[in-house]
Amino acid sequence: MSLTNANPDEAARSAKSASHVLATLPTAARNNALTAIYSALTQAKDEILAANARDLELAKKAAQDGKLSLSIVSRLDLNKKGKWEDMLKGILDVRELEDPVGKVTLRTKLDDGLNLERVSCPIGVLLIIFEARPEVIANIASLAIKSGNAAILKGGKESTESFIAISKVISEALKFTEVPNGAIQLVTTRDVVPQLLALDQYIDLVVPRGSNELVRYIKSSTKIPVMGHADGLCSIYLEHTADPEMAAKVLVDSKTTYPAACNSVESLLVEEAALVSILPVVAEALLEKGVSLRCDPASKKALTAKLSAHSAALLQDANDVDFDTEHLALILSIKTVSNISDAITHINTHGSHHTDAILTSSEPLAEQFMNAIDSAGVYWNAPTRMADGMRYGFGTEVGVSTNKIHARGPVGLEGLMIYKYKIRGGGHLTANYGEGAGQKRFKHENQAL
Amino acid sequence: MSLTNANPDEAARSAKSASHVLATLPTAARNNALTAIYSALTQAKDEILAANARDLELAKKAAQDGKLSLSIVSRLDLNKKGKWEDMLKGILDVRELEDPVGKVTLRTKLDDGLNLERVSCPIGVLLIIFEARPEVIANIASLAIKSGNAAILKGGKESTESFIAISKVISEALKFTEVPNGAIQLVTTRDVVPQLLALDQYIDLVVPRGSNELVRYIKSSTKIPVMGHADGLCSIYLEHTADPEMAAKVLVDSKTTYPAACNSVESLLVEEAALVSILPVVAEALLEKGVSLRCDPASKKALTAKLSAHSAALLQDANDVDFDTEHLALILSIKTVSNISDAITHINTHGSHHTDAILTSSEPLAEQFMNAIDSAGVYWNAPTRMADGMRYGFGTEVGVSTNKIHARGPVGLEGLMIYKYKIRGGGHLTANYGEGAGQKRFKHENQAL
Numbered sequence: 001m002s003l004t005n006a007n008p009d010e011a012a013r014s015a016k017s018a019s020h021v022l023a024t025l026p027t028a029a030r031n032n033a034l035t036a037i038y039s040a041l042t043q044a045k046d047e048i049l050a051a052n053a054r055d056l057e058l059a060k061k062a063a064q065d066g067k068l069s070l071s072i073v074s075r076l077d078l079n080k081k082g083k084w085e086d087m088l089k090g091i092l093d094v095r096e097l098e099d100p101v102g103k104v105t106l107r108t109k110l111d112d113g114l115n116l117e118r119v120s121c122p123i124g125v126l127l128i129i130f131e132a133r134p135e136v137i138a139n140i141a142s143l144a145i146k147s148g149n150a151a152i153l154k155g156g157k158e159s160t161e162s163f164i165a166i167s168k169v170i171s172e173a174l175k176f177t178e179v180p181n182g183a184i185q186l187v188t189t190r191d192v193v194p195q196l197l198a199l200d201q202y203i204d205l206v207v208p209r210g211s212n213e214l215v216r217y218i219k220s221s222t223k224i225p226v227m228g229h230a231d232g233l234c235s236i237y238l239e240h241t242a243d244p245e246m247a248a249k250v251l252v253d254s255k256t257t258y259p260a261a262c263n264s265v266e267s268l269l270v271e272e273a274a275l276v277s278i279l280p281v282v283a284e285a286l287l288e289k290g291v292s293l294r295c296d297p298a299s300k301k302a303l304t305a306k307l308s309a310h311s312a313a314l315l316q317d318a319n320d321v322d323f324d325t326e327h328l329a330l331i332l333s334i335k336t337v338s339n340i341s342d343a344i345t346h347i348n349t350h351g352s353h354h355t356d357a358i359l360t361s362s363e364p365l366a367e368q369f370m371n372a373i374d375s376a377g378v379y380w381n382a383p384t385r386m387a388d389g390m391r392y393g394f395g396t397e398v399g400v401s402t403n404k405i406h407a408r409g410p411v412g413l414e415g416l417m418i419y420k421y422k423i424r425g426g427g428h429l430t431a432n433y434g435e436g437a438g439q440k441r442f443k444h445e446n447q448a449l
Numbered sequence: 450m451s452l453t454n455a456n457p458d459e460a461a462r463s464a465k466s467a468s469h470v471l472a473t474l475p476t477a478a479r480n481n482a483l484t485a486i487y488s489a490l491t492q493a494k495d496e497i498l499a500a501n502a503r504d505l506e507l508a509k510k511a512a513q514d515g516k517l518s519l520s521i522v523s524r525l526d527l528n529k530k531g532k533w534e535d536m537l538k539g540i541l542d543v544r545e546l547e548d549p550v551g552k553v554t555l556r557t558k559l560d561d562g563l564n565l566e567r568v569s570c571p572i573g574v575l576l577i578i579f580e581a582r583p584e585v586i587a588n589i590a591s592l593a594i595k596s597g598n599a600a601i602l603k604g605g606k607e608s609t610e611s612f613i614a615i616s617k618v619i620s621e622a623l624k625f626t627e628v629p630n631g632a633i634q635l636v637t638t639r640d641v642v643p644q645l646l647a648l649d650q651y652i653d654l655v656v657p658r659g660s661n662e663l664v665r666y667i668k669s670s671t672k673i674p675v676m677g678h679a680d681g682l683c684s685i686y687l688e689h690t691a692d693p694e695m696a697a698k699v700l701v702d703s704k705t706t707y708p709a710a711c712n713s714v715e716s717l718l719v720e721e722a723a724l725v726s727i728l729p730v731v732a733e734a735l736l737e738k739g740v741s742l743r744c745d746p747a748s749k750k751a752l753t754a755k756l757s758a759h760s761a762a763l764l765q766d767a768n769d770v771d772f773d774t775e776h777l778a779l780i781l782s783i784k785t786v787s788n789i790s791d792a793i794t795h796i797n798t799h800g801s802h803h804t805d806a807i808l809t810s811s812e813p814l815a816e817q818f819m820n821a822i823d824s825a826g827v828y829w830n831a832p833t834r835m836a837d838g839m840r841y842g843f844g845t846e847v848g849v850s851t852n853k854i855h856a857r858g859p860v861g862l863e864g865l866m867i868y869k870y871k872i873r874g875g876g877h878l879t880a881n882y883g884e885g886a887g888q889k890r891f892k893h894e895n896q897a898l
Contacts, residue, residue, distance in 0.1 A: 020797050024820050108842050114831065116841055123853045124823065204853040225674065225854050246876035253878040348469050370871050371473050374573065382563065382874030391879065392565055392870070393557050393893035404572045404653040405674050406855040409870045421841070421858045422819050425831030427695035429702040430840065444842035 008195040011152055011185040012202035015125045018182035019150035023122045025178055027099040033145050033177040034095040038088060040173035041138060041166070045084065051165035052078040052134060059158050068158065075132045076159055087135040090396070094142040097395045100413045101148045107447040111433075111440065113426040115447075120417045122148035124204040127196055129154045129218060131210035134162035140209075141170055141184050143398060147416040152185040152196065152203065156210075160188060197222035205416075207399055212326070227415060229402040231352035232262025233326045234384040237343040237369065238282065239360035240273035246381065247278055247359045248285035251332075254357070254383040256289045260328045262400060263355050263377075263387040267323055267333045269343045275302035275336060283334075287311050291330045294318040298336035323350050340365055344372045351375060353402050355387040355409075376402055376409035457644040460601055460634040461651035464574045467631035468599035472571045474627055476548040482594050482626040483544040487537060489622035490587065490615070494533065500614035501527040501583060508607050517607065524581045525608055536584040539845070543591040546844045549862045550597045556896040560882075560889065562875040564896075569866045571597035573653040576645055578603045578667060580659035583611035589658075590619055590633050592847060596865040601634040601645065601652065605659075609637060646671035654865075656848055661775070676864060678851040680801035681711025682775045683833040686792040686818065687731065688809035689722035695830065696727055696808045697734035700781075702832040703806070705738045709777045711849060712804050712826075712836040716772055716782045718792045724751035724785060732783075736760050740779045743767035747785035772799050789814055793821045800824060802851050804836040804858075825851055825858035 022030075041048070059076050062068035078084055106118035126149050130136045137153060144151035155163045167186045174184070187196065196203065197218065206226045208215045216230040236254060238247055254265035270279050275298065283293055283303050294316045295303060304312045322333040323346075337343045340358075347356050355377030358369040366380035377387045387410060389397025394412030401407050407415035433440050471479075490497070508525050511517035527533055555567035575598050579585045586602060593600035604612045616635045623633070636645070645652065646667065655675045657664045665679040685703060687696055703714035719728050724747065732742055732752050743765045744752060753761045771782040772795075786792045789807075796805050804826030807818040815829035826836045836859060838846025843861030850856050856864035882889050 020793075020821060020823055023823070024817075110835075110840065110842070220672065223669065225852075227854075243876070249878055250876055253880050257880050344469075366873070368473075370869075372469060374469055374472070375869065377870045377872065379872040380874065381876050382872045383877075383879055385879040386559075386872055386874075386877075387870075388879075391559065391882070391891060393559070393891065403674075404867055405676075406867075408867050418853055418855075418857050420819075420824065421826045421836075423826065423828040423831045423835055424815070425829065425835075427692070427699055427830050428832075428835075429698055430832055430834040430837075431702050431706050433840070442840060442842065 008187060008192045009199060011187060012125065012196065012199040014182040015150040015152050015185045016202040018180040019122065019124045021180045022145070022150055022183045023101075023124075023148045025148065027101070029178040030099075030145050030148065031095050033174060033179040034091055034142055036173040036177050037138070037141065037170050038091045038095075040169045041088060041091070044165075044169040048162065048165045048169065049079055049084070051161040052076070055134070055159055055161045062158075072132045072158060076134065076162070078134055078162060083135060087138050090135075090139050091142045094139075094146050094396055097146065097413060100146070100417050104449055105419060107449055109445040109447055110423070110442050111428060112443075114428045115424050117422045117424075118419050119422055120419050123416055123418050124149060125202055126151045126416065127154070127203045127206045127224070128152070129193060129206065129208045129210070129214065131156040131214060132158050134159040134166060136209055137163055137166050138170070143396060143413065143416065144184065145179055147413050149416055150183045150185070152187060154187045154193060154196065164188060194221065197224065200224045209399060225406070227401050227403060227407060227411065228399050229262060229352070229354060231326050231402070232264070232354045232400075233267065233324070233350070233352040234263060234265045234355045234357075235267040235269055235347045235351050236265050236357045236359060236384065237269045237337075237340070237347070238271060238274050238278060239340065239358060239362065239365060240271050240277060241361040242274065242278055242359035242381075243361065244278045244281040248282045250357070250359060250381065250383045251282050252285050252289055254385055255286060255291055255332055256330065257385055259330050261385065263385050264328070265332065265357075265384045266325065266327050267335065267350070269335050269337050269346060270299055271340075271343070272298070272336055272338050275299060276306065279303060279334075280306035283307065284311060286332060287314055289330070291332050292316055293332055293334055294322045295334045296336055299334045326352070340369060344369065348372075348374050354400070355379065355384045357382060357384055376400070457636060457641045458648060460636060461574065461645065461648040463631040464599040464601050464634045465651040467629040468571065468573045470629045471594070471599055471632045472550075472573075472597045474597065476550070478627040479548075479594050479597065480544050482623060482628040483540055483591055485622040485626050486587070486590065486619050487540045487544075489618045490537060490540070493614075493618045497611065497614045497618065498528055498533070501525070501611040504583070504608055504610045511607075521581045521607060525583065525611070527583055527611060532584060536587050539584075539588050540591045543588075543595050543845055546595065546862060549595070549866050553898055554868060556898055558894040558896055559872070559891050560877060561892075563877045564873050566871045566873075567868050568871055569868050572865055572867050573598065574651055575600045575865065576603070576652045576655045576673070577601070578642060578655065578657045578659070578663065580605040580663060581607050583608040583615060585658055586612060586615050587619070592845065592862065592865065593633065594628055596862050598865055599632045599634070601636060603636045603642060603645065613637060643670065646673065649673045658848060674855070676850050676852060676856060676860065677848050678711060678801070678803060680775050680851070681713070681803045681849075682716065682773070682799070682801040683712060683714045683803050684716040684718055684796045684800055684805045685714050685833065686718045686720070686786075686789070686796070686805070686807045687723050687727060688720050688789065688807060688811065688814060689726060690810040691723065691727055691808035691830075692810065693727045693730040697731045699806070699808060699830065699832045700731050701734050701738055703834055704735060704740055704781055705779065706834055708779050710834065712834050713777070714781065714806075714833045715774065715776050716784065716799070718784050718786050718795060719748055720789070720792070721747070721785055721787050724748060725755065728752060728783075729755035732756065733760060735781060736763055738779070740781050741765055742781055742783055743771045744783045745785055748783045775801070789818060793818065797821075797823050803849070804828065804833045806831060806833055825849070
C-alpha cells in the first residue's frame with residue numbers, strides 16, 4: 001500500500017500495474033493478506049484510536065463553530081460501542097466469503113479440441129471515494145483484495161488522521177504478503193478528485209460511498225462507470241385488498257426504522273378504494289410514530305373524516321414537489337390513484353428505480369406490479385427496507401446500485417467482477433468453418449460447469 | 450414505430466414509456482412481432498430495393514466525386530448476393546433464440562414465507578447509432594423487440610432512403626402486434642446525435658455500430674453507458690515450443706481472413722528463443738499472403754539471415770508507434786521479447802484488451818498467459834479471429850465490447866439484459882431481524898433455480 005500524496009496519475013498507473021499481478025494471485029494469497037490486515041489492526045488499536053481522537057477533537061470544535069454537522073462527528077467516532085470490533089469482524093467475514101475469482105460460468109465445446117470458457121475475473125482498478133466514516137478503509141481494502149481488484153481510496157478530510165493511521169498499519173501488514181505494493185493506493189491530498197475522475201485509461205470503476213450530493217457530483221464529472229445511487233425515492237402502493245394491520249406495520253417499518261436510509265419509503269400511493277377502509281389504520285400508526293403525512297386532497301379528505309380530531313389536525317398538504325422528493329426524514333407523501341396502472345405509471349415516472357412495494361392480497365396484481373415496475377427491487381407485502389446486501393444474504397455490501405447495466409440493487413462482491421473468455425485450441429482456423437463447400441460447422445455443445 | 454424527424458427529447462421520452470409496456474409482454478407477443486416484421490419485409494422487397502437503388506445512385510456519384518469511399522458504397526448495396534436473404538433470415542434466427550427475459554438466476558429463502566428472486570429483465574431504452582449498412586435496422590429492431598428493450602435508431606445519411614423504406618414497412622407491420630407504438634423510434638434528421646447523447650434520463654445504453662472514430666466520438670460525448678469497442682489491437686505471443694506449422698497457419702488466419710476486422714492480429718511478439726527456429730516459417734507464410742512485416746531490429750536480423758534474399762528484401766522496419774497502431778490492413782508489427790512476462794506486460798500496456806493469443810506447447814505457460822492478460826478474449830493455440838458471437842455460439846451478436854463492466858467480448862442478447870430483485874413476503878418486518886435479544890435471524894437458504 002502506498003501513501004500517495006503527490007500525483008494522482010502516478011497512483012492510478014501504479015494501481016493498474018499492480019492490478020495485473022493481483023488478478024493472478026491464488027485464493028490463499030488473497031485470504032492471507034486479509035488475515036495479515038486483521039492481525040495488524042488488532043495490535044495497533046491504541047495508536048489508531050489515538051489518531052481518531054485527534055480527528056474527533058477537531059471535528060467537535062468545527063461542530064461547535066457550526067462548521068460541521070453533529071451527525072458527521074458521530075460517524076467519525078471509531079470508539080463508539082461495537083464499531084472497532086465490527087470493523088475487524090468485517091475483515092474476517094469478507095475473508096470467509098466464497099472466492100469470486102475464476103468461476104466458470106459458461107463452457108462450450110466449439111469443436112473437437114476447441115473449447116470456450118467464460119471465467120469470472122476482477123474488473124481492474126476501483127476508485128473508492130467516501131466521506132467521514134474511517135472504518136470504510138478497512139472494509140474497502142478487504143473487498144478489493146478479496147475480489148482481486150486494485151483500489152484507490154480517497155477519504156473525507158474530517159477523518160484524515162484516522163485514515164492515515166489505519167492505512168499505515170495496512171500498508172505495513174501487506175509488505176509481508178503476496179499482494180503487490182501499489183494494489184491499494186491512498187490519496188490523502190485534497191482537491192485531487194477531479195484529476196482522479198479524469199483517469200479513465202487506468203481506473204475502471206468508481207464507487208462513491210457517501211451523500212447523494214457526492215454521488216451526483218461524481219456521476220456528472222467522469223467518463224468512468226460509476227456504481228451507486230444518487231437517489232432513493234421508494235414508493236409503496238396500497239391496494240384495497242391489503243390486510244390493514246399488515247399494511248400499517250410494513251409502512252411503519254419502511255418509514256421509521258432508518259428514515260435517512262436510501263431504502264426508506266418516501267411516497268405512499270393509495271388506491272381510491274382503500275382510502276376509507278385501510279388508509280386510516282395506516283395513517284394512525286404512522287402518526288403515532290411521529291411521521292408527518294403530506295396528503296393530496298382526496299387522501300386528506302378521507303383521513304379527516306375518519307381520524308380523531310387530534311390526529312386529523314396533524315395532517316399536512318402535499319405539494320407536487322413532495323412526490324419528487326427524497327425526504328430522508330419522518331415525512332411521507334400520500335397520493336391517491338384510481339388503480340394499479342396509475343400507480344405503476346407514477347412510480348416509473350417519479351421514482352428513482354431503487355425499491356418499490358405493493359401491499360395487496362391479490363397475487364395477479366402483485367405479479368403485474370413486480371413485472372411492470374422498472375426498479376432494482378420490486379416487493380410484494382414486504383418493507384422497502386429489505387433492500388440491503390446483508391438481508392439478501394450477500395455477506396457484504398459494496399453499495400446499492402440504481403444503474404441499468406452491470407449490477408443493480410444491493411451489490412455484493414459479484415459487482416466487482418467481470419469475466420473473460422478463454423479458448424483452448426489446437427491450431428483450429430476460422431477459415432475452415434462456414435457454410436461453404438468443404439467447410440466445417442461449429443459444434444456449439446454446452447458442457448457441464 | 451414512429452418516424453420522428455422532429456424532437457429527440459420527445460422520441461426518447463416516448464421510447465421510455467413504451468419500454469415499460471414492452472418489458473411486460475410475454476414471449477409469444479414479442480416473437481409474433483418478429484414474424485410480422487419478417488412477412489412485411491418479404492412482401493415489400495421491390496419497394497425497398499428501389500429505395501436502396503436511389504441511395505446507391507447518390508452514393509456512387511459521391512464516390513465518383515471523391516466524396517465517399519467505395520467501401521461505403523459497397524456496404525450500402527442491399528441487392529448484393531445473399532444480403533437481402535441474410536437480413537430476413539436474421540429476423541427468424543433472432544426469433545428462434547431462447548427468450549432472455551424472465552430468467553431466474555438466484556432464488557433465496559430469506560425466511561419462511563419470505564422469498565427473494567433475481568430475474569432477468571430488459572435494460573430499458575437503447576440508442577443504436579450506426580453507419581451505412583441499411584440491413585442493420587432490421588437486425589437491431591429484432592434484437593430490441595426480442596429482448597424487450599425499446600430502441601432509438603439513428604442511421605447514416607448515405608442510407609436514408611433505404612432506412613425510411615425499411616422502417617415504414619416495420620412500422621406498419623408492428624401496428625397489428627402488441628408491441629407498443631414508440632418502442633422503435635427512428636431518427637432520420639441529421640445533427641441530432643449530440644442531443645440524443647445528452648438524454649441520459651431516458652436512454653439507458655448506447656450501442657454504436659460503425660467505425661472506430663464513431664465509437665470514440667460517442668464514448669467521449671455522453672454520460673450514458675456505451676457498449677462497444679473503439680480499438681481492436683490484438684496480439685499473438687509466439688513461444689519457442691510452439692509448433693511452427695501451426696503457428697504459421699494461426700498467424701495467417703488471424704491476419705489475412707479479414708484484415709479490417711477488430712479481431713485481426715496487429716502485433717506479433719516473438720520469444721527470443723523462437724527467432725531462429727519458428728519465426729522464419731511464420732514470416733514466409735505471411736509474406737506469401739502479401740502481409741507487410743514491420744520488424745524490430747532483433748527479428749529483422751534473425752529473418753534476414755534465414756529468409757531468401759527476395760523475402761528478406763520485403764521486410765520493413767518497425768517504429769515504436771507501430772506497436773500502438775491498429776493497422777486494419779495487411780501489416781503486422783513484430784517485436785522480440787525475452788520471455789512470457791515481457792510479452793504479458795507489453796500486451797497489457799499496449800493492447801486494447803480485446804483478444805490476445807499465445808502459441809505454445811506448454812500448458813502451464815498457456816494458463817499463465819490466459820490468467821495474466823487483461824483482455825476480453827485470451828486464447829491458446831487459436832486465432833484471434835475466433836472472437837465473434839456467431840463462432841462463440843451466441844446465435845447473434847450485438848457487438849464486441851472492451852468495457853470492463855457489464856458485458857465483455859462478443860455480446861449476445863444477454864448483453865441487453867439486466868435483472869431485478871423480487872421479494873414475495875407476508876408482512877415480514879426488517880425490525881424483527883437482527884442480532885438483538887428476541888430478534889430473528891434470516892435463513893438465507895439457496896433454492897433450486
